[in-house]
Amino acid sequence: MRIGLRTKVVVLSSFLLLLPWLGHQYVAEMENFLRLGQEKNLVATSRALATALHDRPKLFDSQASFLESVEKGRDLYAYNIVGPIQLDGKLQDWQPYLPLVWHYGDAYLTQDNAMHSDEDISFKHMVGKYKDYLYAQFSVTDDDVVMRGRNTISLERNDHLKIAFTNLEGEVKTYLISTKQAGWVNAFDAETKMPFTQIQGYFRLTKQGYNIELRLPLTLLGNKLGFAILDKDQGEEELAEIATSNLNEQQSLGSILVPSPEIEEIIKGMARAGSRVFVVDQHRRVLADAGNIKSADGGWGDTIKKRKPSRWEQFEEEYLHPIYYKILTRPATEFTDITRDVAALDGSHINAALDGHAKSTWRLTPDQKAVILSAAYPIWIDDQVMGAVIAEETTNGIREIRNKAFEKLFNVILAIMLIGTLSLFLFASIISTRIRRLRDAAEKAIDAQGRVTGKIDKQFSSDEIGDLSRSFASIVNRLGGYTHYLENMSSRLSHELRTPVAVVRSSLESLELQNTHEPSQKYIARAKEGVARLNKILTTMSEATRLEHAIENSQKEQFNLSEVINGCMQGYTLAYPNKHFNLALSDEAYALNGVPEFIAQLLDKLISNAVDFAEKETSIEVNYHITSGKAQFSIFNAGPLLPPDMANHIFDSMVSVRESSKQKEPHLGLGLYMARLICDFHGATITATNKNQGVEFLVTFKG
Amino acid sequence: MKKIAIIEDQDAIRENYIDMLESQGYLVKGYADRISAQDELLANLPDLAIIDIGLGDEIDGGFMLCQALRAKSQTLPIIFLTARDNEIDTVSGLRMGADDYLTKDISLAHLAARISAIFRRQLALNTPQQQAQLIERGELVIDPERMQVTWQGVTIDLTVTEYWLVHALAIRPGHVKQRNDLMNEAKIYVDDSTITSHIKRIRKKFLKIDNAFDHIDTVYGMGYRWEAK
Numbered sequence: 001m002r003i004g005l006r007t008k009v010v011v012l013s014s015f016l017l018l019l020p021w022l023g024h025q026y027v028a029e030m031e032n033f034l035r036l037g038q039e040k041n042l043v044a045t046s047r048a049l050a051t052a053l054h055d056r057p058k059l060f061d062s063q064a065s066f067l068e069s070v071e072k073g074r075d076l077y078a079y080n081i082v083g084p085i086q087l088d089g090k091l092q093d094w095q096p097y098l099p100l101v102w103h104y105g106d107a108y109l110t111q112d113n114a115m116h117s118d119e120d121i122s123f124k125h126m127v128g129k130y131k132d133y134l135y136a137q138f139s140v141t142d143d144d145v146v147m148r149g150r151n152t153i154s155l156e157r158n159d160h161l162k163i164a165f166t167n168l169e170g171e172v173k174t175y176l177i178s179t180k181q182a183g184w185v186n187a188f189d190a191e192t193k194m195p196f197t198q199i200q201g202y203f204r205l206t207k208q209g210y211n212i213e214l215r216l217p218l219t220l221l222g223n224k225l226g227f228a229i230l231d232k233d234q235g236e237e238e239l240a241e242i243a244t245s246n247l248n249e250q251q252s253l254g255s256i257l258v259p260s261p262e263i264e265e266i267i268k269g270m271a272r273a274g275s276r277v278f279v280v281d282q283h284r285r286v287l288a289d290a291g292n293i294k295s296a297d298g299g300w301g302d303t304i305k306k307r308k309p310s311r312w313e314q315f316e317e318e319y320l321h322p323i324y325y326k327i328l329t330r331p332a333t334e335f336t337d338i339t340r341d342v343a344a345l346d347g348s349h350i351n352a353a354l355d356g357h358a359k360s361t362w363r364l365t366p367d368q369k370a371v372i373l374s375a376a377y378p379i380w381i382d383d384q385v386m387g388a389v390i391a392e393e394t395t396n397g398i399r400e401i402r403n404k405a406f407e408k409l410f411n412v413i414l415a416i417m418l419i420g421t422l423s424l425f426l427f428a429s430i431i432s433t434r435i436r437r438l439r440d441a442a443e444k445a446i447d448a449q450g451r452v453t454g455k456i457d458k459q460f461s462s463d464e465i466g467d468l469s470r471s472f473a474s475i476v477n478r479l480g481g482y483t484h485y486l487e488n489m490s491s492r493l494s495h496e497l498r499t500p501v502a503v504v505r506s507s508l509e510s511l512e513l514q515n516t517h518e519p520s521q522k523y524i525a526r527a528k529e530g531v532a533r534l535n536k537i538l539t540t541m542s543e544a545t546r547l548e549h550a551i552e553n554s555q556k557e558q559f560n561l562s563e564v565i566n567g568c569m570q571g572y573t574l575a576y577p578n579k580h581f582n583l584a585l586s587d588e589a590y591a592l593n594g595v596p597e598f599i600a601q602l603l604d605k606l607i608s609n610a611v612d613f614a615e616k617e618t619s620i621e622v623n624y625h626i627t628s629g630k631a632q633f634s635i636f637n638a639g640p641l642l643p644p645d646m647a648n649h650i651f652d653s654m655v656s657v658r659e660s661s662k663q664k665e666p667h668l669g670l671g672l673y674m675a676r677l678i679c680d681f682h683g684a685t686i687t688a689t690n691k692n693q694g695v696e697f698l699v700t701f702k703g
Numbered sequence: 704m705k706k707i708a709i710i711e712d713q714d715a716i717r718e719n720y721i722d723m724l725e726s727q728g729y730l731v732k733g734y735a736d737r738i739s740a741q742d743e744l745l746a747n748l749p750d751l752a753i754i755d756i757g758l759g760d761e762i763d764g765g766f767m768l769c770q771a772l773r774a775k776s777q778t779l780p781i782i783f784l785t786a787r788d789n790e791i792d793t794v795s796g797l798r799m800g801a802d803d804y805l806t807k808d809i810s811l812a813h814l815a816a817r818i819s820a821i822f823r824r825q826l827a828l829n830t831p832q833q834q835a836q837l838i839e840r841g842e843l844v845i846d847p848e849r850m851q852v853t854w855q856g857v858t859i860d861l862t863v864t865e866y867w868l869v870h871a872l873a874i875r876p877g878h879v880k881q882r883n884d885l886m887n888e889a890k891i892y893v894d895d896s897t898i899t900s901h902i903k904r905i906r907k908k909f910l911k912i913d914n915a916f917d918h919i920d921t922v923y924g925m926g927y928r929w930e931a932k
Binding site: 495498499510 | 790808
């Protein structure tokens with residue numbers, strides 16, 4: 001396969017494609033630095049916050065932070081509820097928090113009962129905080145809902161909900177929700193049996209059992225809280241009880257953790273600073289949080305100013321960015337955040353912080369759309385870690401900076417590649433054009449016969465191609481000189497030899513005149529014969545030269561080719577009476593612009609050649625016809641075939657394929673050379689081909 | 704005795720010619736270079752000058768000598784005898800007023816015949832014309848004695864070779880003369896193309912006098928004939 005210079009350069013220039021890779025490496029490195037910076041920043045943020053919270057035990061007191069351990073289900077956590085809850089028992093307000101609902105089954109029965117099944121009694125429950133209220137929802141599965149009798153005073157002989165909590169003074173208060181019918185309900189004080197309207201809710205019957213939604217003011221609440229569902233089944237005295245914790249003993253009452261408004265107050269400012277902040281206690285329960293992770297980019301993205309886009313930027317936006325963002329990813333604004341509603345946070349950074357070390361980690365969101373950076377810093381109270389501040393940010397800001405950098409980089413690289421490839425291509429084109437021109441010139445300078453026919457124009461550029469062209473030009477020049485010397489060899493030889501021949505000849509003649517001695521006359525005669533033969537050679541040699549000169553000086557005229565050929569052929573039948581000619585000559589007039597004498601000479605040479613080679617008893621076939629505006633004549637003689645590799649060379653000067661032993665007269669191989677000169681002069685082509693045990697010469701005149 | 708000057712730089716040839724011509728009864732003097740020849744010949748004109756073109760270092764010394772001699776005498780017969788046989792030299796030699804242009808492959812006998820022909824023509828030109836010997840072919844009149852050709856009464860200045868060619872053609876009008884025949888009759892041995900160029904030159908000389916001249920016919924591949932019309 002032929003690979004041109006241009007292709008090679010284009011392939012080589014594809015190394016320019018490494019540029020984007022390099023750029024990518026560079027930007028990736030930069031991104032790493034930025035991340036590192038962000039990490040440090042974030043750690044500093046969390047430290048700053050932690051500093052504000054150090055040694056303020058009051059903030060943590062009410063939060064049951066001093067518990068040795070917390071137990072899920074027993075120790076309750078009031079999630080921050082974003083929207084208002086409508087107390088209607090339908091629970092759809094809680095929909096977003098479904099994963100956080102805890103299921104209370106066998107394990108939470110107060111008395112062990114092997115016969116118990118979840119259909120008998122079980123419930124799902126969670127608490128949440130909205131504004132100044134604590135909300136609780138219960139979705140109770142009960143195969144036999146028993147309401148309080150219409151005239152029943154007792155509150156505890158039917159299905160009911162028991163609520164126990166410590167108030168701010170630390171006393172345990174117990175309330176019951178026990179209703180005669182579905183609908184709006186209030187609590188009853190368990191001791192006084194009096195309605196307690198501060199706890200209110202809604203009771204709704206469902207297919208499985210019933211739902212209770214209720215709320216109580218946070219101002220009532222201490223740090224312990226427990227709920228119990230008591231199930232009264234028809235025909236059974238004993239009530240089944242499932243409780244979040246043992247409501248009867250203050251010690252074993254489960255704790256309630258409500259996000260601390262005080263701490264929240266302190267960290268609220270951070271929400272504006274582009275970070276999300278959690279404060280957790282030592283049980284990893286979230287005491288307070290602020291900010292939204294989706295807008296928390298640490299303020300990194302803000303460095304990219306938004307202003308009115310210029311025309312170039314519009315173009316960029318419209319045409320380039322779609323291409324770029326096939327590779328790049330835009331930071332996702334929508335991604336799933338697992339930490340959004342968890343009560344307790346987890347992670348190596350939190351572990352480290354609770355152990356007293358600041359630490360930061362990276363993690364991918366579960367949908368892999370964003371990377372979240374978290375830094376945790378311990379909060380110290382009297383040499384004890386009371387909790388930790390966790391600050392979180394996405395790397396979206398950095399990603400945006402990175403993308404901007406990539407965009408700029410790609411622009412530059414695109415420009416460089418475009419200009420580079422284009423200029424390389426141009427360069428290669430110019431070079432290949434120059435080389436091609438040189439090749440063409442070199443090919444044109446020497447024809448198929450190897451004669452120098454033209455000159456090579458020197459290129460004047462100082463580079464290698466210029467050198468090459470100059471050396472080519474000088475080679476062709478020298479070669480031309482040499483071939484010229486060779487071409488003129490015969491004429492020069494004939495000229496130079498003529499004088500010595502004349503000397504010999506005149507001397508011999510003088511000798512002949514003076515010497516009458518018989519034996520010497522014999523030798524003189526032989527010498528004269530030799531001189532005559534030499535003279536013949538010289539004449540033939542000069543004939544070719546003379547024809548060349550004649551061709552140079554001759555003037556063309558219009559004449560009828562068929563007339564000339566007809567006339568000539570008549571002459572040949574007279575001139576060679578021993579040979580038989582088979583003629584097929586068209587009389588059709590064909591006007592040729594040339595010199596008729598030359599055409600006659602051409603025929604002379606071809607016929608004499610055919611006569612010389614024709615075998616005895618064979619006829620020479622001469623055919624002249626005009627087809628599609630082209631005149632053609634062929635001369636065929638049966639006889640020895642041309643050597644296969646000589647067919648094109650027999651028209652060259654001084655080339656003869658005659659067997660020297662058969663030659664009676666000297667032949668210099670100039671006859672066919674002259675034939676070709678004449679053909680060239682008339683713009684005709686002449687070929688010799690082996691055909692049917694003979695040779696055919698074919699002359700074709702171009703129309 | 705006719706005085707002949709041979710200007711030839713090749714000693715051997717010069718000596719041979721001198722010997723041969725002296726044996727023919729001419730008074731021959733040889734010169735090896737142009738300067739010595741020119742000095743002597745201008746002072747004392749010979750009856751015939753045989754000049755080689757290339758003389759020593761002077762490539763065209765013979766031409767210069769020819770011009771000098773022709774300037775001195777319009778009638779002095781001059782023959783170029785040279786190794787140069789190309790068309791340009793032949794034409795320029797004849798244009799300078801040479802009576803003949805011969806190449807060195809000519810035999811001594813042939814040369815002698817040429818010389819005698821020239822002397823005969825000169826002699827004939829100086830003697831009164833004898834009507835009976837003229838060959839008349841229409842407007843063409845050939846005087847074999849004087850080797851002179853007239854067309855429409857105007858004398859055509861032909862060289863000896865050209866004269867013989869015209870003579871050969873006109874002697875039998877309508878007959879095709881092959882080139883070989885013409886060569887034999889003109890007593891020269893040259894190649895075909897030389898005959899062609901001689902014929903062309905003859906036509907031109909006739910055309911100078913008569914624009915409508917077309918009596919020399921080319922028979923392609925065979926030769927030429929005189930068309931009587």
